[in-house]
Amino acid sequence: MMLGAVPTSVPQFILLGNWLLEGKFKNKWQRLRSNPVFWSVISLFWMHVIGIAWSHSFGAACDDLRIKVPLFFLALVFFGSAPLSKKEFHGVLICFLAGAFCNTAWCLAYNFVLYHNQVGRDASRFMSHIRLGMYLNMAIASCVYLAAQTQKFRIKALLILLGFYFIFIMFVLGLASGLSMFFILCLLGLCVIIYSQKNWVKLISALLLAGLALLVANYILKVKSEQLDVRAVKNNTLLKVNEAGHEYIYLDTLTKQKENGNYVMINIQMNELKRVWQREFPADSFSYDPQHNLKRFDVLLRYLASKGLNKDSAALAQLSAEDKGNIQKDISNYKYPQWNYLHKRTYELVNEYDEFMHHRNVNGHSMSMRPYFWKAAWHVIGQHPLFGVGTGDVQQQLEAAYDQTQSPLRPEWHKRPHNQFLTVLVSLGVAGLLVLLFSIFYPVAYLRRDLPALFWPFLAISLVSFLTEDTLESQAGLTFYAVFSTLFLSVAWFRKNISV
Numbered sequence: 001m002m003l004g005a006v007p008t009s010v011p012q013f014i015l016l017g018n019w020l021l022e023g024k025f026k027n028k029w030q031r032l033r034s035n036p037v038f039w040s041v042i043s044l045f046w047m048h049v050i051g052i053a054w055s056h057s058f059g060a061a062c063d064d065l066r067i068k069v070p071l072f073f074l075a076l077v078f079f080g081s082a083p084l085s086k087k088e089f090h091g092v093l094i095c096f097l098a099g100a101f102c103n104t105a106w107c108l109a110y111n112f113v114l115y116h117n118q119v120g121r122d123a124s125r126f127m128s129h130i131r132l133g134m135y136l137n138m139a140i141a142s143c144v145y146l147a148a149q150t151q152k153f154r155i156k157a158l159l160i161l162l163g164f165y166f167i168f169i170m171f172v173l174g175l176a177s178g179l180s181m182f183f184i185l186c187l188l189g190l191c192v193i194i195y196s197q198k199n200w201v202k203l204i205s206a207l208l209l210a211g212l213a214l215l216v217a218n219y220i221l222k223v224k225s226e227q228l229d230v231r232a233v234k235n236n237t238l239l240k241v242n243e244a245g246h247e248y249i250y251l252d253t254l255t256k257q258k259e260n261g262n263y264v265m266i267n268i269q270m271n272e273l274k275r276v277w278q279r280e281f282p283a284d285s286f287s288y289d290p291q292h293n294l295k296r297f298d299v300l301l302r303y304l305a306s307k308g309l310n311k312d313s314a315a316l317a318q319l320s321a322e323d324k325g326n327i328q329k330d331i332s333n334y335k336y337p338q339w340n341y342l343h344k345r346t347y348e349l350v351n352e353y354d355e356f357m358h359h360r361n362v363n364g365h366s367m368s369m370r371p372y373f374w375k376a377a378w379h380v381i382g383q384h385p386l387f388g389v390g391t392g393d394v395q396q397q398l399e400a401a402y403d404q405t406q407s408p409l410r411p412e413w414h415k416r417p418h419n420q421f422l423t424v425l426v427s428l429g430v431a432g433l434l435v436l437l438f439s440i441f442y443p444v445a446y447l448r449r450d451l452p453a454l455f456w457p458f459l460a461i462s463l464v465s466f467l468t469e470d471t472l473e474s475q476a477g478l479t480f481y482a483v484f485s486t487l488f489l490s491v492a493w494f495r496k497n498i499s500v
Contacts, residue, residue, distance in 0.1 A: 019081060037493050040439050041075045045068050047431075048428070057390075060395070062392070067478050068472065084491060136175070181461060194206055249268050257302075257360060260333065372409050376417075381429075385429055421436070462480075
């Protein structure tokens with residue numbers, strides 16, 4: 001699961017092939033037919049199969065089903081095979097931890113040894129940074145679970161150290177979504193402790209809960225203040241002319257875009273900027289026209305603002321060779337290369353918040369684009385509420401909805417809703433959403449007394465990801481959900497019905 005698309009797919013088919021070659025289908029059918037948990041787990045896959053009936057895009061529907069096939073055949077393997085022993089169950093978790101360690105070790109080597117990657121979103125090498133955050137949170141929970149299960153001090157200490165290593169990795173690679181999920185898991189864990197433990201433990205947990213919340217809030221507010229609070233300096237006032245007597249222009253005095261507390265779109269002498277930059281970098285020249293490298297102009301303005309400079313030839317003369325190299329790499333803040341990945345991502349989120357609040361360009365910014373994703377999704381849902389648009393037709397219908405709702409997003413950003421519940425509503429309507437909720441919560445209600453303790457952080461991670469991402473629409477996300485849900489639920493089923 002942790003090492004890319006092919007290493008994810010091939011072992012799953014080996015498992016299925018082994019299950020088929022093993023035979024004993026009569027015994028397997030006996031296990032499956034009277035197992036309500038199995039039928040509830042696979043109901044979501046079969047709902048997508050049924051959804052082909054009203055789909056207009058058979059090719060896209062087949063691609064969608066190809067991704068979701070593990071929901072069916074992993075359930076066959078786990079529920080139809082003999083139950084795992086406790087040792088085998090722990091062995092599966094240890095293999096998962098080994099994969100997580102190999103994945104993150106390569107990420108560290110790639111980003112900090114082989115290459116000096118500046119973009120936090122590219123820090124994860126085998127899957128998206130959001131999916132990696134999910135997996136690492138599951139790995140941390142697995143370390144805690146296995147440490148609690150063993151009596152051997154060395155193994156317990158090794159697992160605890162490994163858990164801290166995974167937390168460190170999320171910080172170093174700037175996995176903001178993963179750290180947010182970890183924060184939520186910590187809050188939920190502390191709430192459980194507050195509810196169930198003695199008074200002095202409740203007090204300590206409540207203090208930890210408050211301290212953790214204050215620590216995170218203080219960090220975010222500090223970054224927000226550094227970026228958005230306007231500095232009281234001369235260059236943040238509207239000036240008429242520069243030292244050479246050339247008139248400044250003001251491209252935007254309403255939305256008040258800022259870098260390091262300095263206004264970006266004021267005190268601009270465009271002719272000087274264009275002339276001096278083109279003379280030094282003719283292959284990277286620009287003009288104030290979307291067809292002529294406008295991005296370079298935008299990055300240049302932001303970079304100069306980040307240094308507290310006006311935007312003219314005198315300011316360009318103060319830039320070092322390193323500064324100019326940063327601009328050509330599309331780095332818009334001179335401090336950016338010095339920050340760790342987490343600070344970079346927090347800075348990006350603060351900027352996205354500011355852009356959304358001031359109605360600036362939101363294209364390419366995941367957080368500020370989400371309201372437009374959701375608006376398009378609800379538009380489609382309103383037209384097809386009961387059974388949706390069919391398996392495979394989601395993207396096609398959303399494309400039309402973006403046009404119909406006059407979305408400011410460019411065509412390349414006409415994405416899915418980034419919310420699994422909304423995606424299912426678009427695809428399969430209220431009927432599909434009910435099946436999804438049934439497949440999640442019926443097994444929990446039926447097996448609640450027998451579920452492994454590790455199931456609960458898995459459920460929390462999954463539900464949080466469903467709210468913020470189309471988790472089941474990508475191979476890495478679907479595999480995460482399919483593998484761990486069938487593993488934990490099958491263990492609980494056999495615990496309930498068979499003495500293992």
